[in-house]
Amino acid sequence: MKTLAQNISKTILNILSKKNNVFPLHEPCFHGNEWNYVKECIDTGWVSSTGQFVNKFEELLAKYTGSKYAVAVVNGTAALHMCLKIAGVKNNDEVIIPALSFVATANAVSYCGAIPHFVDSEEKTLGIDPSKLDDYLNDIAIVRSNQCINKITGRKIQAVVPVHTFGHPVDLDAIKEICEHFSLALIEDAAESLGSFYKGCHTGTYGLLSALSFNGNKTVTTGGGGAILTNDKKLADYAKHLTTTAKKAHKWEYIHDYIGYNYRMPNINAAIGCAQMEQLPIFIDLKRKLALKYEIAFSKIEGVSFFVEPNFGKSNYWLNSILLDKPSIEKRNFVLELINSKGIMARPAWNLLHLLPMYKDCPKMSLKTSKKIADSLINIPSSVII
Numbered sequence: 001m002k003t004l005a006q007n008i009s010k011t012i013l014n015i016l017s018k019k020n021n022v023f024p025l026h027e028p029c030f031h032g033n034e035w036n037y038v039k040e041c042i043d044t045g046w047v048s049s050t051g052q053f054v055n056k057f058e059e060l061l062a063k064y065t066g067s068k069y070a071v072a073v074v075n076g077t078a079a080l081h082m083c084l085k086i087a088g089v090k091n092n093d094e095v096i097i098p099a100l101s102f103v104a105t106a107n108a109v110s111y112c113g114a115i116p117h118f119v120d121s122e123e124k125t126l127g128i129d130p131s132k133l134d135d136y137l138n139d140i141a142i143v144r145s146n147q148c149i150n151k152i153t154g155r156k157i158q159a160v161v162p163v164h165t166f167g168h169p170v171d172l173d174a175i176k177e178i179c180e181h182f183s184l185a186l187i188e189d190a191a192e193s194l195g196s197f198y199k200g201c202h203t204g205t206y207g208l209l210s211a212l213s214f215n216g217n218k219t220v221t222t223g224g225g226g227a228i229l230t231n232d233k234k235l236a237d238y239a240k241h242l243t244t245t246a247k248k249a250h251k252w253e254y255i256h257d258y259i260g261y262n263y264r265m266p267n268i269n270a271a272i273g274c275a276q277m278e279q280l281p282i283f284i285d286l287k288r289k290l291a292l293k294y295e296i297a298f299s300k301i302e303g304v305s306f307f308v309e310p311n312f313g314k315s316n317y318w319l320n321s322i323l324l325d326k327p328s329i330e331k332r333n334f335v336l337e338l339i340n341s342k343g344i345m346a347r348p349a350w351n352l353l354h355l356l357p358m359y360k361d362c363p364k365m366s367l368k369t370s371k372k373i374a375d376s377l378i379n380i381p382s383s384v385i386i
């Protein structure tokens with residue numbers, strides 16, 4: 001075990017810059033117009049939730065992803081919350097999500113009063129396993145007048161939220177087909193996958209609606225931020241309206257026609273986002289180059305493998321992952337302990353969501369592969385190195 005951990009540590013140190021002695025998991029990279037654009041916000045007083053950078057940032061996102069519309073919001077969790085709400089997720093509905101995800105995916109479901117229903121992931125993509133999902137739904141669900149009903153709980157299943165884990169695209173065609181067959185809304189959690197493509201289409205453009213995140217550790221950051229993507233004009237207008245307190249346009253009157261949300265991204269954050277979007281192609285190029293170096297180096301190390309993007313996609317390699325050949329929490333933790341002691345910031349995958357106290361009683365299928373992945377996966381330093 002010790003030899004394996006030392007080999008992993010040496011392999012990583014060989015690849016990362018020798019100039020430093022600490023290697024963060026994912027640092028933001030500000031080498032563009034960030035200062036200029038932020039200064040412009042402060043000099044002009046346009047710092048809050050109206051201003052030209054917010055509109056510009058939305059245009060840049062739509063253009064880059066090929067989505068018809070983008071609506072910028074305060075963070076990725078808020079984006080997911082709005083996607084679910086707009087897709088009709090209501091109190092006491094169920095929403096299918098992978099157990100292997102960041103807690104925000106489940107929390108957004110809870111904000112709608114709905115119940116997360118956990119499904120298994122596959123080793124090929126680290127995301128929802130379409131074939132298991134299909135078998136499972138055939139077993140537990142029935143479609144009645146265009147509604148998918150869980151035969152066991154009696155509740156309506158309203159949506160499926162695949163996550164493009166660590167930036168790697170899931171098998172969207174297969175999942176979309178299942179959603180169509182079972183009358184389920186497809187919402188993509190693309191929080192980690194800006195710059196990742198599935199069969200040539202940007203992730204987050206297959207679903208009815210999708211969520212992006214611009215948290216400080218994501219590929220593009222606005223400090224904190226998120227966005228909703230959709231190709232449907234009505235849904236985009238509704239998303240913009242709901243996230244800006246549902247205020248009707250008027251010269252001076254305060255007329256609000258829904259219980260809206262104060263979720264609009266402030267201009268000062270969008271200013272950073274505009275500068276970051278200008279650099280996104282370079283970020284992706286450098287991240288993919290780093291991943292390739294890891295892939296080559298780890299192919300020579302026994303007992304561990306580097307996770308490579310699925311062949312139908314092109315990944316942003318947001319977080320690089322290695323997987324121990326023999327899944328075991330003890331071994332994984334031993335390796336984490338040793339490599340972190342060398343200044344290499346390495347992290348496990350998330351604790352599976354069905355194990356968290358607030359989600360322990362939620363419905364779920366067998367989560368065998370998710371457990372295997374969680375017991376063997378380690379994320380290693382993945383920042384853009386310039």
Ligand SMILES: *Cc1c(COP(=O)(O)O)cnc(C)c1O
Nearest residue numbers: 075076077102104191192213215
């Ligand atoms: C980062 C992230 C989110 C939430 O984004 P925030 O901007 O931090 O709210 C949601 N889902 C996944 C999978 C994420 O990685």
